[in-house]
Amino acid sequence: MSAYREKDPRIHGIQSRIRVVPNFPKPGIMFQDITTLLLDPKAFKDTVDLFVERYRGKNISVVAGIEARGFIFGPPIALEIGAKFVPLRKPKKLPGKVISEEYELEYGRDCLEMHLGAVEPGDRALVVDDLIATGGTLCAAMKLLERVGADVVECTCVIELPDLKGRERLNGKALYVLVESH
Amino acid sequence: MRRALILYSSNPIYSQLSTTRAPPGYVVFPKRDGGWIPPSSSYQPPVFRMRNYKCTLPPPLGSVGAASDSVANRPKMASQDEQDPRISKISSAIRVIPNFPKPGIMFQDITTLLLDTKAFRDTIDLFVERYRGKDISVVAGIEARGFIFGPPIALAIGAKFVPMRKPNKLPGEVISEEYSLEYGTDKMEMHVGAVQAGERALIIDDLIATGGTLCAAIRLLERVGVQVVECACVIELPELKGRERLGDKPLFVLVSSD
Numbered sequence: 001m002s003a004y005r006e007k008d009p010r011i012h013g014i015q016s017r018i019r020v021v022p023n024f025p026k027p028g029i030m031f032q033d034i035t036t037l038l039l040d041p042k043a044f045k046d047t048v049d050l051f052v053e054r055y056r057g058k059n060i061s062v063v064a065g066i067e068a069r070g071f072i073f074g075p076p077i078a079l080e081i082g083a084k085f086v087p088l089r090k091p092k093k094l095p096g097k098v099i100s101e102e103y104e105l106e107y108g109r110d111c112l113e114m115h116l117g118a119v120e121p122g123d124r125a126l127v128v129d130d131l132i133a134t135g136g137t138l139c140a141a142m143k144l145l146e147r148v149g150a151d152v153v154e155c156t157c158v159i160e161l162p163d164l165k166g167r168e169r170l171n172g173k174a175l176y177v178l179v180e181s182h
Numbered sequence: 183m184r185r186a187l188i189l190y191s192s193n194p195i196y197s198q199l200s201t202t203r204a205p206p207g208y209v210v211f212p213k214r215d216g217g218w219i220p221p222s223s224s225y226q227p228p229v230f231r232m233r234n235y236k237c238t239l240p241p242p243l244g245s246v247g248a249a250s251d252s253v254a255n256r257p258k259m260a261s262q263d264e265q266d267p268r269i270s271k272i273s274s275a276i277r278v279i280p281n282f283p284k285p286g287i288m289f290q291d292i293t294t295l296l297l298d299t300k301a302f303r304d305t306i307d308l309f310v311e312r313y314r315g316k317d318i319s320v321v322a323g324i325e326a327r328g329f330i331f332g333p334p335i336a337l338a339i340g341a342k343f344v345p346m347r348k349p350n351k352l353p354g355e356v357i358s359e360e361y362s363l364e365y366g367t368d369k370m371e372m373h374v375g376a377v378q379a380g381e382r383a384l385i386i387d388d389l390i391a392t393g394g395t396l397c398a399a400i401r402l403l404e405r406v407g408v409q410v411v412e413c414a415c416v417i418e419l420p421e422l423k424g425r426e427r428l429g430d431k432p433l434f435v436l437v438s439s440d
Contacts, residue, residue, distance in 0.1 A: 021353035031353045035373055038333070038343040045337055068351075071329035072343070075296070079303055079334055085296040087330070095279035095289045115293055 121149025135166030379407025
């Protein structure tokens, strides 16, 4: 389900605080920068509140956040809804035993890792990141969780780039975003 | 040996602790109910837990613009043995991974703390209780584990959150600060315009070791005229003397680990 909340009065403030930086990290890319959102305490709080209102009381036991910007939005949500926070990281950052999932980039491949034992079979999980583009990273995150028997309830992002069709790549899993950017 | 305590400035009060250590190379993972899941084998090692530590509560931060922020004016700590009941669970939720990222290093892993919803909540509450109402407008968090603790604190005290990042991650205009590693140097970056001169800031990271990273963060903020009120970490490794490297900047930690 796409829940682009045009009617919620908080969305306008959130959207206006996101700045677009042209040609980053390379020419032709219009980078959606959420750091300016974080500088506005009210807008940042509204962002977290919108997610919390959606997921509170839904028996979600895991919030998995994708390094690094998923670490900014995931923990406040997890704390408010009483879920564990599980960081999903680039290779070799997590100490101890991990499971890995490879995924494709525009050029080459990358890998996402999760701690063994962090998530248990039957855990109901959210995956959080700041933005969904092609959906490759979110896909890898979902696979990691499903491999250990968790039920991925929804993927959730502040921003979606619908032209990159990431939503379709999620294999039918629900995606919830606050803002779309064309 | 690990000790749990809250330190303030240069007047730490330590308590001696007894701990049991897991055998080298052995790592346990906490279960949801507070127990530990051993790896599948018939060997059941002793459980690694914190025991019998105490913590002392420092005096609260000085008020806006007060001189009490300076070391000289800070009251000496009387011998108080106030034990915040939340600290024990926080400390025992942190696991130690031997020989990561390289042989000889006992890595303090906070990810297990994040799996304990009450202990994670308590961690944030301890920081928020200290900093709420102190006119702090900036919480700067150091990539990446500072991104986990910083934002919840910022949200609760009504401050902005400013990420301090490795090179080439922040888009747009940045300022950089180089700092030393054991071998070589690294760089930390902050957005130009994120903070204004005169703002009062906290710097957050999960752990302070040598203090090099925190020092770089302090310099970045001070270069643009921000007043760094305090550095705050979940864990300190006192043997690495990071506290001294911060000079006159106060450091607040929840847990100390030797």
